[in-house]
Amino acid sequence: MSISPLRQRLLITGSSGFLGWHLYQVARAQGGLNREQIFGTHHTRAPHPPTWQSTAIDLTDFTALKALFEIIQPTAVIHTAAQSKPNLCQTDPIASHAINVTASLNLAGLCADANIPLVFTSTDLVFDGHAAPYREDDPVHPLSLYGEQKVLAEEGILERHPAAAICRMPLMFGVAPTASSFLQDFFQMCDRRQVLKLFVDEFRTPVNGFDAAKGLLLALETGFQGRLHLGGKERLSRYEFGRVITEVFGLDQSLIQPAHQADVPMPAPRPPDVSMDSSRAFALGYAPQGVRQGLEEVKERG
């Protein structure tokens, strides 16, 4: 991939997060960007590697955000910073609205004023899970506050910056040094010989974090505008996904047990099947690996 002028000063919000870490690796390796061309923002945790130029900032502070924009003068922005945990959004609606909605809209306004591209990370949880697989133009109907906040952000961003790319992310897996993930929790529970109850009635189209990062950079590179699904090619239940993880990593299969969503009450309601049809992205060149190969890559990279 060539170095586009759009990415001469790429700003990635959420540098200490799961996706931020993957984006940095992919932008350096595949996009050929050097360290001086990538800027990050983090909030409470420092990013990895420590050499990444990243600024500690609360993105809900508009004055600070505007000042940072003036200093960095980005030529493109990928916005991954968020309260990404649906249960925490449900229990802290005000703080989560501030980062997931208000800060995202402010960022869109700054990108529109500067006439630079913005890639926003939304979620498959904008859907209620009763009519999968979902295409970009299907009606949204979120069950959780997190999903509602992402819908508000999508709409508000496109109003302020119609050229923005709204990328709906699926369940992502991998291991990032600074962020917790589903896979890390899985390994820790297996290490403790704890039984994992995994849903047989919750379906997603998961992708490896590196592939997700490649999809976001592709959206930026191709100048994509509007909504784009970056799901994987396979639809799996959480339980089926867990089985593949145990096979790839040689873990004890008896530690995973089938469960139903109704068995495990949580603050945020969970849709049954938010599998995405990502053929629009596939036609653009997005080529995520299958789940098994994606897990093999995580294993190889250690």
Ligand SMILES: NC(=O)c1ccc[n+]([C@@H]2O[C@H](COP(=O)([O-])OP(=O)(O)OC[C@H]3O[C@@H](n4cnc5c(N)ncnc54)[C@H](OP(=O)(O)O)[C@@H]3O)[C@@H](O)[C@H]2O)c1
């Ligand atoms: N992970 C998934 O499976 C998944 C699935 C669908 C969609 N998504 C979406 O994909 C994006 C990336 O998710 P992720 O898993 O990488 O999230 P993550 O690991 O939870 O990282 C979130 C990032 O946002 C930053 N942040 C949170 N509040 C902030 C604030 N007030 N000001 C500045 N920065 C703040 C965090 O900074 P500190 O850590 O330094 O505090 C962290 O860098 C999000 O938009 C998420 O909603 C994720």
